[in-house]
Amino acid sequence: MAVGSTDPIGHPFRSPGLLRQALTHRSAGAPHYERLEFLGDALVNLLVAEALFDRWPKVDEGALTRARAELVRESSLASIARDLELGDRLVLGPGEMKSGGHRRDSILADVVEAIVAAIYLDAGFDACRARVLPWFEGAMARMPPPHKVGKDAKTRLQEWLQGRRKPLPVYALLSESGEEHAKTFRVSCRLAEPEVETEGDGGSRRAAEQRAAEAALALLEG
Incomplete structure (x- = not known):
């Protein structure tokens, strides 16, 4: 789809160049989306924080923070990009195009943030x-009640072990x-007491550790 004067979800850009920049990866040359992404990251966090603050007036800071993190994480933003079919509109260099950059979560998430910034600057x-x-x-509506918004798996595993005076896991x-x-x-997650070892895969070491911790919790709580 060619870049025109309207963004992927219907915003009528007065400055079409902003949209073009927001959809251009650095591999395709300048101007590309990275500066817009920087601004868009802050805007997305603010917009989601404001919405959660209004939606849950009695919820504490910790639960609000965890809910925001869930909504703005890379995979969540990439899902939004796919809903908006942004992958088909990305401008990529030959190498990124060949390696499937238009399907990669990291790029799709960055583009969502860049487009948010472009709309802000335009209107x-x-x-x-x-x-x-x-x-x-949609994602907010599907979130569990605030008191059930969970801590991440590594934190829950650590608290489970500490509550029983057991040694902490080794990743x-x-x-x-x-x-x-x-x-x-x-990544592996090894517990000494009880003796448990699980493994997890992820696009980052931290994500792999979370999945290994989730697997360990499933054994302990199962």
Whole structure:
């Protein structure tokens, strides 16, 4: 789809160059989306924080923080990009195009943030809020009640063990594979008491550790 004067979700850009920049990866030359992404990251966090603050007036800071993190994480933003079919509109260099950059979560998430910034610069904060918040409404509606918004798996595993005076888990990197821009990490999670060892894969070491911790919790709580 060619870049025109309208963004992927219907915003009529007065400055079409902003949209073009927001959809251009650095591999395709300048101007690309990275500066917009920087601004868009802050805007997305603010917009989602504001929406959660209004939605849950009696919820404490910790639960609000965890809910926001869930909504703005890379995979959540990439899902929004796919809903908006942004992958088909990305402008990529030959190498990124060949390696499937238009499907990669990291790039798709960055582009969502860049487009948020482009809308803000083109039309102001109120127009940006009105256009962007509906992208998150479905995910917000599916979130559990605030008192059940969970801590991450590593934190829950640590608290489970500490509550029973057991040694803390030890995480170890088992392997990493793939090209530099699309690595997969495999990590083990070893417990001494009870004796348990699980493994997890992820696009980052932290994500792999979370999955290994989830597997350990499933054994302990199962």
